Amino acid sequence: MSETNKAMIEQYRNSFLSEVEANVEEGEWVKMCMQCGVCSGSCPLGKHWAHPPQEIFMMIRAGKRDEVLTSDSMWMCTSCYNCVVRCPRQLPITHIMHGLATYAKKLGLAPKNQPTARFAEIFWNNMMKKGRVNELKLGLSLYFKDGFGAGIKESLRNKDLGMKMMKAKRMAASEFFGGHGVKDIGGVQKMIQKAQEIEDARMKKFD
């Protein structure tokens, strides 16, 4: 069977919908969307999304697995919850968007160099080191994410703000060296690892 034929057969089938239902947080809600478009109309960043939520839901039902999972759309969500509040079917749209993003990342399909995806990764790695977020380092790693030159430029641009924050004791330069953490960071890491194992075990295999 040719690839085109296979793709044709997969369209408007339950396969990808079932996958989302099984593996994406709150994914079982996707089938309940009635395509009214209120979410898309309510999203403050809606016009910057390649596919607003309503369309994402339709794409899932249409079986567009790759297009959905490689899309940067769900990474655009700022968790303002406007859509959730307004959805007449009460779908937890924000959660589904983050669920889809997480699932795409897990499968290695998330778009590379997408700023919010990068930030999420930086945030996670930062937090996993000490069990709490080191704000100084988080800020700096964000500045330097696109290379040393860009980092210096960005840091200089924000230096006044940084100085003020230090003056107001909102930020400590000492945090750069190690920084403080939780009492039992080993325990936290173990806990997270266990949680990941449980989640992975629950994931159903689809390809």
Next chain:
Amino acid sequence: MSEQVEKKYAAYICTGCGIGDRLDAGELEQTASRDGRMNLVKQHEMLCSRDGVQMIRNDIDKEGVNHAVIIACSRRAKVEAFGFNDIAMTRCNIREGVIWARPDTDEAKETTQEMANDYIRMSCGEIKQMEKPTASGQQSRNPNVLVVGGGITGMTAAIEAAEAGYTVHLVEKSGALGGHAARLHKRVPFKAAPVGTLNSPDANLPMPEDTGIADMIATVEGNDNIKLYLNSTVTKTSGAPGRFSVDISTESGDTTTENIGSVVQATGFNLYDPENLPEFSYAGSPDIITNLEMEELANAAGDGPIKRPSDGKEITSVLFVQDAGQNSTEEGRLPYDSGIGDLVSIKQALYFKHHNGASCDTTICFDNLRTPGAPGEDFYRSGQKNGVIFTKSDVREVTPGDAISVKMHDKILDENVEVKVDLVVLDLGMVPNSGPDPYAANEALEGLSDEDKAEELETQAAHAADETSVKVESILNLDYRQGTDLPHLKHGFTDSHFICFPYETRRTGIYAAGPVRRPMDMKQAMDDATGAAMKAIQEIENAAQGRAAHPRVGDLSYPTFRKEGCTQCKRCTVECPFGAIDEDEETYPVYNEARCRRCGTCMGACPVRVISFENYSVNTVGAQIKECDIPEEWDEKPRILVLACENDAYPALDQAAMSGEEISPWARVIPVRCLGSTSLSWVTDALNNGFDGIILMGCKRGDDYQCHFVRGSAMANERMAKVGDTLETLNLEPERVVVHEVAITDIERAPALIKDMEETIEKIGLSPFKF
């Protein structure tokens, strides 16, 4: 009969509700006795009280009063208190019509009193032309209901009427009861999810349920009050409510004649012919099926999976094409949407989820998803919950093959896609199973020039003569002058007064119910049938007493004509919206009282004014016009005659007065039964008498009519188009006569229209016809 009894006229003036404070009651009394020449005039401070009513009752019983004018509130108020059915009676409206419509100021006092005096003179004039209405006695109580059609609608109507104690004759063309419903695998659920059911992917939502048809058939067959005629049709229906004579013939030609009181037509629908939709290749594959065939496929599956008709393969994917051939502007397709097809497809998709497992792909391609009825939204959610995929799309082509290819345009994702499925189900529309429309020929002529009309008539004649042309078979075979069947409303659906009285048709005593009058599902059809059965029962009881059906329920008056004056012009027989009038051998009109709705359209149509009711005639209104006092020209008090439809315009004016809207002191309002009853002579008389302006207020006409008598207001409008000639011969300005459509809600607009006329008169000056 009443000729022999001496006429005794009485007027009763109520001084309650502020009438006595605002008006000089002594003057009113004088007007009634001196100008109105009433034999007896009495005042009462609260006429509608038990004491007041008793006073009138005593006069009727002891003083021989047989004609009374109640000078009090509007005829729409205190109807029961003043329900003196054993005398001729009229109401003179000086509460809503006068004191409430006028400001309570010193300046207004004089004109307000004049208004009241005028109305009293008018009513006293009217009562002299009225007789007590008595039933014709043309029919007696006939507790037999004929139900045509043995589907779910017909069976429900039969059961309802039978259980109420009436005898039902149920005629079914085929050999079995049940109609389309008997072919269904399951039905759309009747009930919504319980209140408080949360929105969630695992909520307990309604599912397809047993049709209940077998039980219903058993109930019909087991009911002694229901007489069943299978394989039978109605071959002739003559008479009128309460005395229909109906021939019921079997296929073999045996005919029984039954006397019937009223009729319910529940002839249902047929599916639209999918062969007319070449893009869906219905004829090209046994795996492209109609929504009804889908039901049979599910029935055939038993407890196992549903299988493909072509090769018996277990179906793993099915696609539903919604609104196939519906909502279309193309010739030969349905211009409307059946509305219930989406519910049906959700139900059928759930068959697959049940029989073939959750992994069976079910795709519903819709444009506008509509799930009417109480459980509609929950059933939609039920479909979604169970994994039915809904896609807003336009299916463009279905190509047969081992895997059927469906080309469509996904409207959300805005792209053309092709999918392959095992089975395609076409959601076809419901086509009403109506008889031929008696007015089809006339409607085709509407708005055409004389030349085009002649051409159209020729085409129609050629079509009728052509033996190969498709002819719609008559269902009721009515022996009426105006055609064999119920008129159509729109798109071939059988008549119903869609805005107010859904079961009423333009053939009194014959009620349409179920999908023959508009597309509907089983639940709606059952409700509809119950309503129609109640109307049928009501009509039997009304006809027995010679009482009218809606909207003049209980009216005993009926039209008669003066044979010597009749020119046999047939206008009344043609214009009667209800086909109530037949012709005898000499082509004189024959009024069937029980078919009549008492609108008076025949009366307005009659060019020689020979048609009248006992209590409503050219003379009753004519007398009111004549008795109205027309002030001399130098008084500068114009007079505006308002002929207002008693169903909408008159109550709108009442309501206006109640809400404090002022009505011009120059207006004199006369209620008419329907604007269709308006005689051109009233307009001519009023102008000759010196009225400065005339306003005719009727209901909305046309396709979305609000006329209680369906065509009355349209007929009036047609006739009034000729009023220009009258004005021309009198050398009067055309602005002096206007026709307005007034709805019952036009509370501010109705008085404003009168005000407009006042201003027009100011501009063009008073009528020169004041003597």
